[in-house]
Amino acid sequence: MFVVYAYLILFYTRSWKQIPAQAAAGTPAVTGPSFTIIIPARNEAENILPLLQSIKKQPYPSHLFEVIVVDDHSDDRTASLAERFAADNRDAPFIKVIRLTGREMNSYKKKAIETGIAAAKHDWIVCTDADCITPPGWLQSFAQAISETDPVFIAAPVAFNEEKGLVNLFQDLDFLTLQGITGASVYKNIHTMCNGANLAYRKDVFGEVNGFRGIDRIASGDDMLLMHKIWKQYPHRVVYLKSKQAIVKTAAAPTWGAFFNQRIRWASKATSYDDKRIFAVLLLVYLFNASFLVLLIAGFVNSIFFFVLPGFWILKTIIEYPFIKSVAQFFNKRSRLKYFFLFQPLHIGYTILAGFLGSFGRYEWKGRRVK
Numbered sequence: 063m064f065v066v067y068a069y070l071i072l073f074y075t076r077s078w079k080q081i082p083a084q085a086a087a088g089t090p091a092v093t094g095p096s097f098t099i100i101i102p103a104r105n106e107a108e109n110i111l112p113l114l115q116s117i118k119k120q121p122y123p124s125h126l127f128e129v130i131v132v133d134d135h136s137d138d139r140t141a142s143l144a145e146r147f148a149a150d151n152r153d154a155p156f157i158k159v160i161r162l163t164g165r166e167m168n169s170y171k172k173k174a175i176e177t178g179i180a181a182a183k184h185d186w187i188v189c190t191d192a193d194c195i196t197p198p199g200w201l202q203s204f205a206q207a208i209s210e211t212d213p214v215f216i217a218a219p220v221a222f223n224e225e226k227g228l229v230n231l232f233q234d235l236d237f238l239t240l241q242g243i244t245g246a247s248v249y250k251n252i253h254t255m256c257n258g259a260n261l262a263y264r265k266d267v268f269g270e271v272n273g274f275r276g277i278d279r280i281a282s283g284d285d286m287l288l289m290h291k292i293w294k295q296y297p298h299r300v301v302y303l304k305s306k307q308a309i310v311k312t313a314a315a316p317t318w319g320a321f322f323n324q325r326i327r328w329a330s331k332a333t334s335y336d337d338k339r340i341f342a343v344l345l346l347v348y349l350f351n352a353s354f355l356v357l358l359i360a361g362f363v364n365s366i367f368f369f370v371l372p373g374f375w376i377l378k379t380i381i382e383y384p385f386i387k388s389v390a391q392f393f394n395k396r397s398r399l400k401y402f403f404l405f406q407p408l409h410i411g412y413t414i415l416a417g418f419l420g421s422f423g424r425y426e427w428k429g430r431r432v433k
Contacts, residue, residue, distance in 0.1 A: 064374070067350045068381045070343065075385040077246035083392075084203060084210075084305035094205045097127040098182035098265070099190065102174035104134035106192035107143055109313075113194055114147050114157070122201035128156040130181055131192075132174040135162060140192070171258075172274040172284045179268055188262045189285075190310055194220075199307030204262050207303045214296045215263040215289060217248050217256035218303040221393050222314040232405050233314040233321055234398055235386065242389035248302035253340035254293050258285035260310040263292060271295055290337045309393065325412060329420025344417075351413040379403045 099117060103110055110131065117129055133141035141161055148157035160181060162174050179187055188204065190196065207216055219241060222234045244255040268288075277287040293300045315321035354374065361367040383402065390396045 063346075063350055063353060064377070067346060070346065071381050071385055073250075074243055074246040075388060077250045078242050078385065078388055081245055081249045081302060081304045084206060084303065084307070086199075086307065094123070094126060095186050095208045096184035097122075097186045097188045097201055097204065097262070098178070098184040099127060099129045099188045100175055100178035100182070101129065101131045101190060101192050102134055102171050102178070103131055103136065103140050103144070103192035104170070105136045105138050106140045107136070107138040109193040110140050110144050111147060113190070113192055113196070114144065114151075116196045118151060119198055120196070120201050121198060122205070126184070127188075127201060128158070128182070128184060130178040131157070131159045132178045133159065133161045134170050134174045169274070169278045169280065169284075172278050175284055176273055179265060179273070182265055185265055186262055187265050187268060189258055189260075191259045191312060194259050194310050194312045196310055197307055199305075200310070203303060203305040203308035207301065207305075211301050213299050213301040214267045215292045215300045216261060216303050217244060217289065217301070218260040218262070219245070219305070219309045219393070220257045220259045221309050221311055221395070223311050224395070224398075225314070229316070229318050229321060230314050231398060231401055232408060234395065235402055235405060236409060237314070238386055238389045238393060238395060239382070241393070242385055245302045245304055245389075247340075248300060249304075251297065251300075253343060254286060254290045254300065254337050255340065256285050256289050259312050260308070261285060261289070263288075267292055267296070293337075304392070306392070306394075322412065322416060325416040326420045329416045348413065348417045351410045354410045355414055375406055376403075379406055 101110075101113065114129070114131075120127070131141070131144040133144070141159055144157070144159045148159060151157070158181065160177055162170070162177060164173065175189065186204070186208070188201070204216060204218070207213065220237075221241070222230070222237050224230065224234065240255075241257075244257065247253045247255050271288075271291040271294075274284065274288060277283055277291070289300065315324050354371065357367050357371045357374065361371065379402065383399075386402060387396065387399060390399055
């Protein structure tokens with residue numbers, strides 16, 4: 063199993079390095095692709111204005127994009143703040159705020175995005191989350207990718223804000239690995255991965271695949287499950303945007319409890335993947351990490367396994383380090399790599415726990431208990 067896992071990581075390492083980095087975007091043209099930015103938001107009063115400010119700073123022609131904030135039954139001032147921002151910034155791109163209504167459901171975020179798409183007037187849908195900050199070259203990077211590769215779906219990079227504390231540091235390193243795998247897998251077309259904080263797809267293609275129909279039974283999956291539906295229709299027109307000018311920043315979970323809850327939510331999608339290729343990869347990674355737990359338990363039967371365990375810990379680090387180093391260089395996070403070895407046991411433990419609970423448990427998301 064270790065040999066297969068090592069081959070997989072080496073494949074990701076080589077593939078990530080092979081992805082062509084997008085050249086720095088030039089001055090936006092007067093004409094180009096048109097975008098509707100959809101922001102589903104629930105209880106994001108602290109975050110919605112910084113995000114809208116960052117979007118306002120986009121140098122992309124204002125007549126070529128709009129912003130739709132879909133308020134998902136917020137208990138705070140999210141919607142009113144967004145409405146006030148729109149009123150106070152009439153020189154900014156068109157901003158529309160929609161308040162989500164309707165019956166109780168399990169997939170509120172999908173409903174919010176679907177509602178935004180129904181109101182969208184532009185050709186391309188760009189999705190981000192309300193707790194994100196977009197870089198100035200964001201839309202121009204998407205436009206450049208569209209002109210260069212003629213895609214129908216674009217997965218783009220996401221990075222965590224760097225803050226003090228072990229919980230932030232651990233998440234940052236873990237997320238770098240996920241981002242690298244995302245880029246490598248999409249570029250090599252071996253399985254579909256993306257992050258809902260930064261992606262784009264054609265509006266007509268969303269309708270062509272019947273949107274979220276058939277994948278709306280679980281709360282999450284507005285990104286990867288939709289991506290796979292589109293990939294099945296257009297397997298060679300799904301791309302990864304490797305551009306530093308397109309990196310969206312977002313906040314990591316503030317506590318260990320919030321982090322584990324987030325990872326359980328992410329893991330909950332595993333049994334719903336129609337893409338069996340990624341399910342096979344997830345199973346391999348899970349069993350590989352579970353083997354460390356088996357060695358630990360075996361150590362209580364035969365103490366020799368206690369001496370074997372650190373050796374595999376070191377080998378795991380040696381195999382993974384070149385990969386995460388290359389990804390960290392792209393995201394300007396190489397200073398964090400000195401902690402990578404020390405966090406390995408924690409990474410193994412959370413992978414086992416989150417994978418198990420994601421398959422059989424429930425989790426809290428935006429103040430709701432869902433599955």
